[in-house]
């Protein structure tokens with residue numbers, strides 16, 4: 001018998017503070033080993049204790065740029081002189097090792113994934129309102145005031161994009177956490193059954 005084909009990845013997107021990490025943490029805890037994140041590529045040198053293919057795929061700048069030129073990357077960016085990015089193959093590898101790949105990305109990332117042939121499911125997580133989003137971001141206490149304002153400004157764009165026909169397969173409004181997480185989990189269980 002041949003092995004089952006790899007599962008389709010699941011894109012989880014939505015404004016910063018909508019609750020993506022909260023949902024994913026619960027999902028990973030509830031179903032250990034069923035889901036995985038893709039491993040990024042980087043040109044930075046491995047630190048002590050880091051292993052190629054575990055924390056990152058460590059590759060040379062030359063190889064990285066070759067991959068970019070070939071269209072292998074979904075997205076890439078440079079931070080402090082090193083390149084970082086996610087490849088289509090990096091996402092596929094998760095499925096090939098028998099896990100369902102979760103992509104926790106913003107709207108710009110969603111648009112880039114749509115240019116690939118990964119064919120994921122697209123799930124949007126939304127706050128009940130921008131006011132509640134602001135309260136939650138303030139409550140999380142992880143942002144400076146200017147970073148918080150930037151996130152709130154970006155949130156409107158995320159919500160507008162989500163309203164476009166066919167942008168997402170499913171939208172979950174994160175009002176009551178238990179109810180919203182159940183809907184999130186049910187959607188994922190339904191499409192991965």
Ligand SMILES: Nc1ncnc2c1ncn2[C@@H]1O[C@H](COP(=O)(O)OP(=O)(O)OP(=O)(O)O)[C@@H](O)[C@H]1O
Nearest residue numbers: 015016017018019020021022136140174175176177
């Ligand atoms: N249903 C909910 N009710 C009340 N608070 C919530 C709810 N869901 C999440 N929160 C809280 O809101 C804050 C933002 O949630 P979380 O960090 O999961 O957002 P996120 O979408 O992952 O954001 P980012 O994209 O910035 O990582 C957290 O402090 C979290 O505990």
